[in-house]
Amino acid sequence: xxxxxxxxxxxxxxAGLVGCGKERTQAPGGPARVAGPQAPxxxxxxxxxxxxxxxxxxxxxxLKLALVVKTRNNPFFTPMIRAAEDTARRLGCSLDVEAPPxxxxxxxxxALVQTVTAxxxxxxxxAPADSKGIVPALKDAQSKGVLIINVDNRVDPxxxxxxxxxxxxxxxxxxxxxxxxxxxxxxxxxxxxxxxAVLEGxxxxxxxxxxxxxxxxxxxxxxxIVAEEEASWDTQKAYAKCQSILAAHPDIRGIFCxxxxxxxxxxxxxxxxxxxxxxxxxGYDNIPDVKPYLANGELYGTIEQHPDLMGKYGVEMAVGVxxxxxxxxxxxxxxxxxxx
Amino acid sequence: MMRLLRPWLxxxxxxxxxxxxxxxLHTFWSADYLPTILQQAATNIILAxxxxxxxxxxxxxLSVGSVVALCGITLGLTVKGGVPLFxxxxxxxxLGLVAALLAYRALxxxxxxxxxxxxxxxxxxxxxxxxxxxxxxxxxxxxALAVGLGCGLLNGLVVTLGRVxxxxxxxxxxxxxxxxxxxxxxxxxxxxxxxxxxxxxxxxPLVAIALAVVAGxxxxxxxxxxxRYMLAIGANEEASRLSGVAVAWYKVLAYALGGLCAAIxxxxxxxxxxxxxxxxxxxxxxxAIAAVVLGGTSLSGGQGTVxxxxxxxxxxxxxxxxxxxxxxxxxxxxVVIGAVIVLTVVIDQYGRHRAQAA
Numbered sequence: 001x002x003x004x005x006x007x008x009x010x011x012x013x014x015a016g017l018v019g020c021g022k023e024r025t026q027a028p029g030g031p032a033r034v035a036g037p038q039a040p041x042x043x044x045x046x047x048x049x050x051x052x053x054x055x056x057x058x059x060x061x062x063l064k065l066a067l068v069v070k071t072r073n074n075p076f077f078t079p080m081i082r083a084a085e086d087t088a089r090r091l092g093c094s095l096d097v098e099a100p101p102x103x104x105x106x107x108x109x110x111a112l113v114q115t116v117t118a119x120x121x122x123x124x125x126x127a128p129a130d131s132k133g134i135v136p137a138l139k140d141a142q143s144k145g146v147l148i149i150n151v152d153n154r155v156d157p158x159x160x161x162x163x164x165x166x167x168x169x170x171x172x173x174x175x176x177x178x179x180x181x182x183x184x185x186x187x188x189x190x191x192x193x194x195x196x197a198v199l200e201g202x203x204x205x206x207x208x209x210x211x212x213x214x215x216x217x218x219x220x221x222x223x224x225i226v227a228e229e230e231a232s233w234d235t236q237k238a239y240a241k242c243q244s245i246l247a248a249h250p251d252i253r254g255i256f257c258x259x260x261x262x263x264x265x266x267x268x269x270x271x272x273x274x275x276x277x278x279x280x281x282x283g284y285d286n287i288p289d290v291k292p293y294l295a296n297g298e299l300y301g302t303i304e305q306h307p308d309l310m311g312k313y314g315v316e317m318a319v320g321v322x323x324x325x326x327x328x329x330x331x332x333x334x335x336x337x338x339x340x
Numbered sequence: 341m342m343r344l345l346r347p348w349l350x351x352x353x354x355x356x357x358x359x360x361x362x363x364x365l366h367t368f369w370s371a372d373y374l375p376t377i378l379q380q381a382a383t384n385i386i387l388a389x390x391x392x393x394x395x396x397x398x399x400x401x402l403s404v405g406s407v408v409a410l411c412g413i414t415l416g417l418t419v420k421g422g423v424p425l426f427x428x429x430x431x432x433x434x435l436g437l438v439a440a441l442l443a444y445r446a447l448x449x450x451x452x453x454x455x456x457x458x459x460x461x462x463x464x465x466x467x468x469x470x471x472x473x474x475x476x477x478x479x480x481x482x483x484a485l486a487v488g489l490g491c492g493l494l495n496g497l498v499v500t501l502g503r504v505x506x507x508x509x510x511x512x513x514x515x516x517x518x519x520x521x522x523x524x525x526x527x528x529x530x531x532x533x534x535x536x537x538x539x540x541x542x543x544x545p546l547v548a549i550a551l552a553v554v555a556g557x558x559x560x561x562x563x564x565x566x567x568r569y570m571l572a573i574g575a576n577e578e579a580s581r582l583s584g585v586a587v588a589w590y591k592v593l594a595y596a597l598g599g600l601c602a603a604i605x606x607x608x609x610x611x612x613x614x615x616x617x618x619x620x621x622x623x624x625x626x627x628a629i630a631a632v633v634l635g636g637t638s639l640s641g642g643q644g645t646v647x648x649x650x651x652x653x654x655x656x657x658x659x660x661x662x663x664x665x666x667x668x669x670x671x672x673x674x675v676v677i678g679a680v681i682v683l684t685v686v687i688d689q690y691g692r693h694r695a696q697a698a
Contacts, residue, residue: 096664096667098664101674102622106613107383107620108660111661114661115660115661115664118665119664130615132531133614159614230527232527
């Protein structure tokens with residue numbers, strides 16, 4: 001036992017610490033419960049336009065910026081990071097990119113915010129893994145004079161307000177509008193009738209709930225949603241959940257997946273059931289992996305929310321606010337597109 | 341002697357190596373930043389202390405990360421109201437075990453099982469009803485600690501009485517505890533906890549809790565009979581049994597300590613984020629094992645110290661933040677940390693073989 005245990009542990013350790021051993025254990029199945037949290041009353045920041053942000057000039061002295069994202073283990077963040085790096089270079093500023101190995105590693109993200117703050121940065125761009133939990137670390141950074149720009153997933157406005165955190169601005173997407181766009185795509189695909197299912201992202205996470213809400217709003221009264229299952233943004237889980245949905249509802253005609261990684265799993269299950277082409281699959285994010293499926297029609301469509309623009313405008317906003325070219329507390333919502 | 345000094349040597353080498361870089365030198369060695377490292381390491385320190393006892397007895401506990409989440413959710417649901425019945429039962433496991441032990445004297449094995457099940461069932465139902473509308477924060481923290489202790493006891497009982505290898509037992513608990521956590525809340529996290537809970541999760545109180553756990557663990561290991569027996573069991577279980585040590589009893593104790601430490605970590609983590617999160621502690625067991633190994637505790641049991649595990653956890657925290665401070669690309673950081681851990685295990689094995697050969 002001892003002899004076999006040690007190599008096993010060593011392998012686990014090695015794998016875990018380089019970031020491929022940590023998997024969320026699977027949630028037990030069971031029927032989906034539709035009741036989600038209430039729609040958040042997002043206090044609207046005044047909007048700012050792309051050209052206004054593009055007018056930001058290279059500052060006289062180089063600025064030190066940091067971008068902390070949820071994880072690199074999701075192709076969604078790759079274009080965001082690349083565009084942020086390019087923009088920082090163009091504006092003559094340094095940009096330090098940090099990411100926890102897994103999206104679920106909130107404590108690590110918290111520590112990363114503390115560490116980059118200690119490095120002496122002027123602005124922090126944050127895509128929070130935990131909309132509420134990250135607030136104390138951001139507040140601490142702010143009290144050390146760091147400007148906080150929120151990108152992608154929103155910092156919870158109520159928690160921020162009660163902690164005295166004053167966001168310098170927000171760049172991201174309106175996920176509810178994206179969900180609605182996906183719903184309209186589904187209406188078009190099914191000619192406004194039939195049964196559909198939803199594969200959700202992580203329950204309780206703001207963007208997952210908003211996408212679902214938007215989709216429900218668009219199809220309400222026209223399509224019948226027969227199943228809503230959480231697949232936690234995960235391809236494997238989506239595959240398994242989709243198999244059981246297909247078994248329970250053989251007459252289903254469409255599936256909305258709240259991200260493309262889940263759409264990949266759903267399409268595999270549909271293909272194995274011999275139903276390719278009979279069920280319209282709509283994804284979200286337009287990651288490179290879905291290109292071939294869009295081409296052969298297995299994926300009806302997906303939502304592009306331009307993460308590259310989030311990176312670019314996030315950096316421009318940070319530099320603009322620091323140099324006084326842009327007022328604090330503005331938001332920029334990236335354009336959304338339905339890709340077929 | 342070398343074994344006692346090695347963890348310090350590792351930490352000093354890591355700090356000294358990083359200090360060659362001005363970015364680290366000027367930021368790290370400041371009164372402002374050093375306490376941050378302790379805060380960042382705190383949960384891992386707490387978990388590593390519990391893990392030390394389990395590994396000392398030549399066991400392993402893979403379940404602590406999931407138990408962290410289950411205890412956090414217990415805390416959240418108990419304070420807000422709406423604790424599921426099975427969490428009430430988990431809280432009641434320690435009481436049930438006490439009842440079983442008392443009954444064993446008088447009624448034998450069957451009586452003990454009956455008493456244990458009856459008390460666990462009854463008390464669990466009572467806890468479930470009592471917390472239906474939410475209770476005071478202090479009681480909720482106690483409930484969370486009881487759940488952690490319960491999970492640890494269950495691990496220990498399955499390993500000793502059930503004779504299931506620790507790896508398998510705790511792997512099962514890892515999956516089951518995470519599953520129960522998700523089931524209890526439908527996958528949602530529990531927020532809106534009392535603000536005074538936050539006090540436990542930051543600054544001086546957080547560090548004090550972690551250091552108190554270390555002090556308690558070190559005293560237990562070095563100054564009590566139980567500590568010496570656990571070391572003896574890890575070194576040679578059969579010899580300990582033959583010389584009259586109640587092996588099963590002390591092994592259960594080791595897993596119970598592991599579970600209790602996981603519960604403490606769950607409470608402080610929930611306090612830190614003011615949020616009981618179903619995904620909390622994912623992969624935390626691996627960091628704790630790494631800290632224990634870096635601290636010089638032998639994975640084959642019988643050798644190790646609690647203070648070593650503290651140093652190991654600090655080393656990991658310094659590595660984590662040092663790599664950022666000196667500007668190693670974030671995509672490479674995991675590789676470096678992983679390599680340091682594996683290298684330490686390799687050296688550990690090599691040293692042991694040489695010692696045996698000599």
